[in-house]
Amino acid sequence: MPRVQEKAKILENHREAEGIHRLVLYAPRIVPTARPGQFVMVRVASEGSDPLLARPFSFHRLHKDDGLFEILLRVVGTGTRILSQRPPGTAVDVVGPLGRGFTPPSGPHETVAFVAGGIGIAPLRALLDELIVKTHKDHPERLHVFYGARTRSELVPLSPLKRLGVQVVVSTDDGSSGEAGTVVEALRRRYEGTLELPDRLYACGSLAMQVSLARWASGRDFPMEMSLESMMACGIGACLGCALPALDPDDPQAERYVHVCQDGPVFDPRRIRWDKIQPIMARPLTSVSP
Amino acid sequence: MPRVQEKAKILENHREAEGIHRLVLYAPRIVPTARPGQFVMVRVASEGSDPLLARPFSFHRLHKDDGLFEILLRVVGTGTRILSQRPPGTAVDVVGPLGRGFTPPSGPHETVAFVAGGIGIAPLRALLDELIVKTHKDHPERLHVFYGARTRSELVPLSPLKRLGVQVVVSTDDGSSGEAGTVVEALRRRYEGTLELPDRLYACGSLAMQVSLARWASGRDFPMEMSLESMMACGIGACLGCALPALDPDDPQAERYVHVCQDGPVFDPRRIRWDKIQPIMARPLTSVSP
């Protein structure tokens, strides 16, 4: 799987929900080997060297025949704001495909849960797209999507999935759409009490959601993969900046750092030392200065 | 004459000649008090802090009734390249009007020479516009424009001036348009040998042209004003960065620094210590790196 640096052209830029943009990029050298769960580093600055670093974004959708991929981005700071404002036609430097993607289910017999908190829907959608046409072509009802956001206006539409027969449970923290409460609560409601459990679970969301889900997961032992985040500079395993504390697989008592860009971004949440994680600070977007 | 910081909107962006763009900006607070020969500082970066500094540009044309001004810019580096690519609708931070403008002629009896080398036409055009409707309304033929460039493709059209009766002599270094040779040579050819001399001269152009003209001027003592350049950071007399060596008016034997943004940019060339000037380096635009 060779990784490539490519000048990708933005073909479309759509505002999908409050603060959430979907960009369609043409990158014929990156797309062929790309897998759901992998990501790209997108350079932000078009002129000058500030902001300096590229930003990581998961493949949101892959259109392999057309050499296209999509990213779904939430505006949280300078870099995402600039990218959300790039008009179609702009070229951006992209490096990818990077990291390990999701491990696909072993077959159509598996019931698969997808837990997406907010922008966490981004990588899960690519995987859903794949399972719907591959393993779960004939059993879309075994794909259970739990998709939560803070409020209605921050939800991106999932109706196409529903039409294909995928089970979609929407929730919002404030109850403005779907079930009220967090997406992990929605997941629990669905499975707890019943004897039924998914055979496999994929998840992506905020750190709080990750921990809450990891707590739920810790007693259970079906396969579970979560796409995690960390501050990144290179995305290719060179700078060692994206470390997260984890258990050493060879010695479960020992601790070692994993590197999100190389060993992940997809991890079994039961490997992560959540108790040793200092969150990347979330900064309110209210502008304080020009 | 209060100076103002204003977010100016680019209304038009035209490519006027090889590497030369004309931008029309809406700046209703700056335009009212603006004078030909004055300039504005235009911030380049739209995102991030690189490039950091604003760039100085002369008023090329002033449309006072509409709150508009124009700049004519030649692409010589990063900042001018970025500005030349700004689409209409973009807002840029502008500070102005700055510096001392040209001293207008005392009346229609004056024969006035304008010597413009290359992009040096930028500030002179604003002055020509003014004299044509004010002092020289009835005597446009007393306005003598000498306009030179390296080659035909770098000339911006002056036909409107000709149609109004202004005398225009065009020259190019390579003879591809108008007289062959430098603009100062064209000027000399026009006046030397004859007893006639202009009553007043305004000039703007490259350092080489400035010096060549200053040399011609040194024996003569009619009023002469030249718009000069220097590296600038603030444009408002605060950083003292734009110094040029000059004679002290109080003591012609002594030397002192003048500040182009404050004492100029318009100077009598006979005050400048050309022998003490280290040129700002001209960098060929051939791109060596991405």
Place this chain on the structure above:
Amino acid sequence: MGQNPTDHGSAPDLRVTLGPLQLANPVLTASGTFGYGLEFADFVDLSRLGGVVVKGISLKPRPGNPPPRLAETPSGMLNAIGLENVGVEKFLTDKLPPLLKRGAVVIVNILGNTVEDYAELARILSGASGIAALEINISCPNVKEGGMAFGTDGRMAARVVAAVRANTSLPLITKLSPNVTSIADIARAVVDAGSDILSCINTVSAMAVDPFSRRPKLANIVGGLSGPAVKPIAVRCVYETLRAVSCPVIGIGGIQTALDALEFLVVGASAVQVGTANLVRPTSCLEILDGIERFLRQQGLGAITDYIGTLDTQCRFPFADESCPVGIA
């Protein structure tokens, strides 16, 4: 954490006290980037600023360095103005009175080539009325000792400060250079010598070259780097200085926005000086001041002093509680 900002009705209290110096708010201008203040009168109501630190003043007028004096660098700029200034006499007659008339709180940055120069400047300026404080620029070359800057040697810096202290009862700020192995050592030395307040940083020694002409971009070859590029260096210097001494510190370096200023304040600076930003946007200081006020409202803080120095350097593990799963647990 600001998720639900409460916008308070009453204006937050922006007053700060730096030892003997009381200021209406923590936003000052940095020397050499605000001229003599008057250059900005069209853009800024000078009386609204916490203070105006004027261009460095010497005993005699100085012509400054030959041009080019400026160069741009990534997110920064180099200058080698060469301390051009009108001299103390002309400053007192031509510049100070109109500044005071406009209600500015005037801090005079002083510089000399010898210890005696500094002492004499302190004496002269203490005789004038209306000056709020002196700021000693010790980044100048010491001509007596071979041109090495006073500010890079603790003993020499201390001698300058002691000489000034002996000649003035004005609040005394010493401006530290970042071009040293240990800014903490210099800080301790000048505080021991009588400086009431420290300000840091001055510019970072730097250089740029034009690869085509093969010449330095500055006639002076080496110059001082300022602007956003140096902000992280400045924040670190303020942090180290505050750990070394207990006197108030003014943060300087790369401040362009209110958030930049707040970085210094939360680390513990009692005030900030805004430099290069003034050159880029003449209204910067007021925008920063307004931004700080807005921030305090959003955070529900009644006074800037509730924010200053509240940096939290403890490791925080929000998920370290027992109920939290560790690995497969």
Place this chain on the structure above:
Amino acid sequence: MGQNPTDHGSAPDLRVTLGPLQLANPVLTASGTFGYGLEFADFVDLSRLGGVVVKGISLKPRPGNPPPRLAETPSGMLNAIGLENVGVEKFLTDKLPPLLKRGAVVIVNILGNTVEDYAELARILSGASGIAALEINISCPNVKEGGMAFGTDGRMAARVVAAVRANTSLPLITKLSPNVTSIADIARAVVDAGSDILSCINTVSAMAVDPFSRRPKLANIVGGLSGPAVKPIAVRCVYETLRAVSCPVIGIGGIQTALDALEFLVVGASAVQVGTANLVRPTSCLEILDGIERFLRQQGLGAITDYIGTLDTQCRFPFADESCPVGIA
């Protein structure tokens, strides 16, 4: 001045000689920004590089610092990786052989907490075959003497270099820290102690804070600033170093483009290392190499050695000739 660039047919000679070290071209990678080289194999033909300086290696593997380890700053970044590395043993078995197989010229950056660590590393690495040179990272804390970095004290730096020198005949590069009052003093000390080559600069000590959470952006609080922001500081350090010593110098700091690299070369660096740019654009080194070659062609230069060190620091007054008018004359 390049107005009429002549494009020569034959390829310019890019070879450089740094004392005992001969390189095919002057573009190397900077330690810690190119992993162990293999991470870049998809992007860069490693055999085309002047050299690959690998991530700093210690005697034992090091886990590195807790996250967050990175922060972005204007035109720069902070890192506090904490020198995470696989240790010398695993380096020799797992990393070096594939690197050599790909034709890379391998330079090993070494680090320790004691003088003995450095000496032992030199001994072990000298026993391996295929290593082109060692680069000593003296910016590490000296645990025996209270954690102060070796690199900020000339005597301590010299002891490290002498200990390494005693244990190796490999070409020896010492990497200088910019966080000192006089880089010239450190340079002289380590050259006297036996360093063949100097490289500068390592990162600039710096810090960033999040004003909302009031916490440092790095878990380590302080980190190293790199990237375009530091380029002017690095160019000045190379300039000062070259004036202090006569050994070859490698320029490092903020190089993103060929023009950046040429700035260092014209000042007198015999080669450059590209750091942060690799993280931002993995193909940077080759683009810089190609750009240098194109530049030499455009300037009509047959060899990079015709360009290195040709900085012109004389004042040039092109209009100073007699026929030129001075004022009203």
